[in-house]
Amino acid sequence: MTTAATSPASAAPSGKPVARLYRMVFDKHVCPWGLRAKYLLEKQGYAVEDHWLRNRDEVDAFKREHDVKTTPQTFINGERIGGHDDLRRFLGKPVRDPKATSYRPVLAIFAMAALMALATSWATSGALLTMRAGEWFIAYSMAILATQKLQDIESFSTMFLGYDLLARRWVPYAKIYPFAEALAAVLMISGALTFVAAPIALVIGGIGAVSVFYAVYIQKRELKCACVGGSSNVPLGFVSLTENVMMVAMALWMLLK
Template sequence: MTQHHTPERTAVLHRMVFDKHVCPWGVKSKYLLERQGYAVEDHWLTNREQVDAFKAEHGVATTPQTFIGGERIGGYTDLRARFGLKIADPNARTYRPVLAVFATGAGLALAASWAAFGTPLTPRAAEWFVAMSMMLLAMLKLQDVEQFSTMFLGYDLLAKRWVPYAYAYPFLEWTTGALMAAHVLPWLAIPVGLLIGTIGAVSVFYAVYVQKRELKCACVGGSGNVPLGFVSLTENLFMVGMALWMLAAMA
């Protein structure tokens, strides 16, 4: 049966569609409107002159722009607000990045164990989980070592006293994780893991639980907005635990 849309269920959308650029917010706006049951009159602004003329005519600074029943609703975020949908806060603190790292580390460890031993649940899977998570976290830090070091210097006790440590830390974490995953050079991996893990755990505990400071954690690199706290402490305790586990296995 053909669905008929009343004027109240018809939206007029103006969005940029250039030969070499299609505005992603315009695409999202069209999809959202259709999901909400609106017929969309989709008007393309195909060059810069049309965009500038549209902005001047309607007194707006950005496109896309949606109109419903003659009323200008605004851009994609305004549409979400109109429909009562959640609006992401770019400044909101979230554990999502570090949880994604741990979930990926767990998936890789279980898959590797399954491939190597025919079952995902083995002691090596637990070891690989810690080692691979360390490498993934280090990878995020290595994307922008300068920005990471700036955040890290805000709370790490050793880095405050010896700045080069802030730059070396991601490389030490990545290398230690790789050695632990491969079970090679334990004479190097164990002391480094114990050192950086213990310093990190003490630093986080002191900043968060003693000084009661509210800081962003550098654990996922400088661009993250993860609160410094329990998850950051867990990362460092994982390193210490893994180093002690390897030390016990050598005894």
């Protein structure tokens, strides 16, 4: 078989278990999963015989010979382990389920917004924990969340229609919402036009909070939240409710000020 060419760095140090890895390395494309598999093997103490499949003909010939549909493929002790995910399972590593729900995306947004708010507070006043930092945290959170929604407004609006009470009665609201959130966020960051920003945040946040509470805690439905965009796997629930409650709280605070 002439489908696999060995890279110059394939020599195995003595004393280490050996793994043979076959991965795509083209002139204009290097398979990222192959790179991950190589790194994982080396991290686990394997000496990697790194075989490069340098063109489409070599890849197709390799797949036919080993009756596999994808590369990379790892072999240990003469046994085919499989692709990247199979290798992780073989090594006892967790494998991410792309369909699993997770709060990680929205928590990452809140964490980044908090750091940005603290940085802005420090830059403007020389202090971290200020009242303005709290205001910026909410405003930055809204701005980032709005950006997530606006990346694919069709997907967002479709998911949003699944639970928002106003959007179900007036469908265009599903596409207006992210623009309204973005506008309110920008005005809150600047501290300008409070009489515009506060009512917008109060209305969209209030409707959102009631919609989430009704869907999750009254109807007991298990839904995905559109808060970070229409392709997210964030479950609709406490974090989603928090986003809307923060908007309402910020709006009331601005009006009281």
